[in-house]
Amino acid sequence: MKWLQGKVIGQTEWHPGLFSIFIEAPPISFQAGQFVQLSLNSQEKHFRPYSLLNAPDDPVIEIYYTLVKQGLFTPALASLSTNSPIWVSAKASGRFVLDEVSQSNNLWCFATGTGLGPFLSILKTSEPWQRFKKIILVHSVRYHHELTHQSFIESWQEKYPEQFRWCGVVTREQVAHTLNNRIPMLLQTRELENTVACELSLQDAVMLCGNPSMVSDVTQILLQRGMRLNQAKEKGQITIESYWKNKIEVQKK
Ligand SMILES: Cc1cc2nc3c(=O)[nH]c(=O)nc-3n(C[C@H](O)[C@H](O)[C@H](O)COP(=O)(O)OP(=O)(O)OC[C@H]3O[C@@H](n4cnc5c(N)ncnc54)[C@H](O)[C@@H]3O)c2cc1C
Numbered sequence: 001m002k003w004l005q006g007k008v009i010g011q012t013e014w015h016p017g018l019f020s021i022f023i024e025a026p027p028i029s030f031q032a033g034q035f036v037q038l039s040l041n042s043q044e045k046h047f048r049p050y051s052l053l054n055a056p057d058d059p060v061i062e063i064y065y066t067l068v069k070q071g072l073f074t075p076a077l078a079s080l081s082t083n084s085p086i087w088v089s090a091k092a093s094g095r096f097v098l099d100e101v102s103q104s105n106n107l108w109c110f111a112t113g114t115g116l117g118p119f120l121s122i123l124k125t126s127e128p129w130q131r132f133k134k135i136i137l138v139h140s141v142r143y144h145h146e147l148t149h150q151s152f153i154e155s156w157q158e159k160y161p162e163q164f165r166w167c168g169v170v171t172r173e174q175v176a177h178t179l180n181n182r183i184p185m186l187l188q189t190r191e192l193e194n195t196v197a198c199e200l201s202l203q204d205a206v207m208l209c210g211n212p213s214m215v216s217d218v219t220q221i222l223l224q225r226g227m228r229l230n231q232a233k234e235k236g237q238i239t240i241e242s243y244w245k246n247k248i249e250v251q252k253k
Pocket residue numbers: 035048049050051052063064065066068070071072073074075113114115117241242243244245
């Protein structure tokens with residue numbers, strides 16, 4: 001893998017354990033929704049994939065990440081300070097991009113936790129606003145202070161009041177103006193569609209990112225409703241990105 005040396009220009013700790021790291025590096029060409037590999041040394045011994053939250057034309061890289069205390073990589077990432085060196089893969093990868101999404105009526109974006117990142121990158125470009133009648137962004141977190149990046153959400157609500165719907169989901173506390181059940185349950189009961197005043201139809205596209213069990217549970221529901229997975233070989237309405245493997249999947253192997 002070819003690496004580019006960059007440097008940390010800042011870290012925001014949104015709340016304990018939830019970070020954005022900002023990196024200055026030689027320009028990388030990518031499509032909104034793609035990910036890069038990060039490494040903390042030039043020998044590329046340990047590296048991990050991370051979605052880019054910044055728009056492709058933004059010179060500063062933003063990665064939105066969670067500290068996994070027992071993890072191999074994130075404790076070291078979180079300890080980096082301004083001017084620390086960091087290595088970024090020269091090539092971005094991934095099919096979680098609008099080029100892979102067929103022309104559709106509305107775009108539904110379902111994120112858990114840091115899975116919000118690629119959606120913000122996509123929504124920072126002009127393409128989704130030109131292509132879709134409505135864009136519904138659903139962000140599920142455990143606690144309300146994890147509903148970050150509100151300034152972007154608010155700016156799109158202001159700019160696209162008819163086209164854009166944001167729905168915050170907080171699963172471990174009751175919070176006003178948010179929904180309080182997991183996304184699959186909100187779909188089963190139609191509470192989500194009622195809240196955003198929009199029906200999820202077979203003419204729509206759905207993108208899912210984050211926790212693999214959310215991705216798989218929501219996919220099952222959408223398959224039952226007649227949607228198909230969007231795969232390299234066969235186009236469908238459901239485009240997915242899982243951030244790690246389910247333990248059950250790992251045990252099966
Ligand atoms: C394509 C792709 C893009 C990714 N983009 C991001 C991103 O933008 N931001 C990000 O934080 N992570 C992202 N990840 C996950 C990331 O690569 C690391 O796995 C994660 O940061 C944990 O690294 P670690 O070495 O500290 O722990 P690991 O040893 O790699 O992970 C240990 C466990 O932590 C949990 N975990 C891993 N990632 C997350 C997460 N994001 N949120 C909550 N729990 C998690 C899982 O239970 C996992 O089994 C992405 C993964 C993939 C495959």
